[in-house]
Amino acid sequence: MGFTGFPSEAFDFYARLQLDNSRTFWQANKPVYDTAVRGSLLAALDELHEYGPFQVFRPHRDVRFSKDKTPYKENAGGYGEAEGGTGYYLALDANGLFAGAGYYQFASDQMERFREAVAADGTGSELAGLAAELEKKGYRLGSISELKTAPRGYPKDHPRIELLRRKGLFVGMEWPLAKWMHGKAAIAKIRGVWEAARPVTDWLDTQVGPSTLPPEELRR
Secondary structure (H helix, E strand, O other): OOOOOOOHHHHHHHHHHHHOOOHHHHHHHHHHHHHHHHHHHHHHHHHOHHHOOEEEOOOEOOOOOOOOOOOEOOEEEEEEEOOOOOEEEEEEEOOEEEEEEEEOOOOHHHHHHHHHHHHOHHHHHHHHHHHHHHHHOOOEEEOOOEOOOOOOOOOOOOOOHHHHOEOOEEEEEEEEOOHHHHOOHHHHHHHHHHHHOHHHHHHHHHHOOOOOOOHHHHOO
């Protein structure tokens, strides 16, 4: 079955989960999750297959090392990675949708390449200009986290210090719940973000690219 929109039941499911994040609620409402949430997300990602292949994240939280023991994530997301290294992310929760593209978290070898390219005047100034242009248009630039100060070996007054402190870089757009999400227009909106991000993601693919570290080092 093709994508027809994200049904209102998908967003309502997470609004209710926020009030009762329990196994009892989940088991009673699992058919809603399977059809309205996971089903619509899979259908959307199938429409966007050229950016994938995609996987939908499991709904269970890893609570082993967390003080918060609520068992379920309060959003649903899918992720795909293109051959060049760019990741594409789509998520929905009680409040609406989020779409993003880029490198959410650099591996250590990627971080080294990123910082060298940002520090260099030519490539660094190019990225800073691309990022500023997207921010003017209302896009969000983010990462998993950033350093509080300059990374080792770089001056604190570097003209691109804000970029140098980042541990990843993605371009995203968040939308509050709206009627267009319930129809096929949602695909064009999501694709629009991923395409708008292309100048930055192309830069990242060229200057950073996929990690070449062995799997055991990436898991650390």
